Amino acid sequence: MKLTKLSLAAVLPLSLMVSPCFALDCASSGTIHVEGNSSIEVMPNIAELTYSSTSENKDAKIARQNVEKTISKLVDAAIKLGIKKENIISDSLNMYPKYTYPESKKPVFQGFSATRQVTVKVEDFSLIDKITTAAIDAGISGIYGFRYDVKDQSKYKLEAEKLAITDAKEKALRLANGFDVKLGKPCSLKFDKQSDFQMYNATSPRLLKTAMVNDMAQSSAVAYSPEKQTLTSKVYATFIIEDKD
Incomplete structure (x- = not known):
């Protein structure tokens, strides 16, 4: 039996699936469209x-x-804890004048406000509490929380992509077999560009003010246990339906 212009759509319309380099083949043949999905933790x-x-x-x-002194103390403490210098990133200094604005009067200069942030990357999660304690001892005025991440993401992305491709192939075969076509x-x-890790912050990104920092200094050490992160991948594929022998 000869089949012409037969289209079995598993997910997306042809107009969204066809890439320019394959447009002629896809347009002149019956096709099967599938979406392959995968997720790994x-x-x-x-x-x-x-x-x-x-x-x-x-x-x-x-x-x-004052700011540089505090940051230097924190950096020195982090290095003593075994953190490599390349894993300690200090932002540039931010400084601006502060004024009050009395009603119907000229602005009154209050002074200068200087701020600097420092980010410390750690692979040993047992150091999180120690570094935070060192930061408090150094006199830091704010904690912006911390963020878990995954190093060497490329190998995990490759694994997820392979699983998505396998899923697409299996779906296409099930459709073909189910409708008795070749x-x-x-x-x-094509891959979906949105495929990526679903990141999360261990704490809210809002700034913890000095009063809260002081409270933390009085608390006992905390064990930090991250949750697994989910990496998703998606691929779109269009297959030609061939004539059966």
């Missing part, structure tokens, strides 16, 4: 901790020196 193996130091003073130099070569293939 990966345990995070790195954490990024972010702290800030802020100082206000009418002398800009003093405000800056599955031909693919005429359009």
Whole structure:
């Protein structure tokens, strides 16, 4: 039996599936369209901790020196804990004048506010509490929480992509067998650009103010156990339906 212009759509319309390089083949043949999906769970193996130091003073130099002193103490403490220098990232200094604005009067200069952030990357999660304690001891004024991440993501993405491709092939074969047609070569293939890790912050990204930092200093050590992160992948494929012998 000869089949012409037969289209079995598992997921998407042809107009969304055809890429220019395969357009002629897809347009001139019956096709099967499928979407392959996969998801794998990966345990995070790195954490990024972010702290800030802020100082206000009418002398800009003093405000800056206070901030630099605090950041230097934290960096030195992190290095003593075994953190490599390349895993300690200090942002540039941010400084601006502060004013009050009395009603119907000229602005009143209050001084300069200097702020600098530092991010510490750790692979040993037992150091999270120790570094946070060191940051508090150094005099930091804010904690921005921390974020779990996965190093060497490429190998996990490759694994997820292979699973998505396998899923697409199996779906195409099930459709072909179910409708008693012969599955031909693919005429359009593409990955979904949105495939990626579903990241999460271990704490809210909002700033924890000085009062909360002081409360944390009084608390006992906390064990940090990250949750697995999910990596998803999706592929779209269009296969030609061939004539059965």
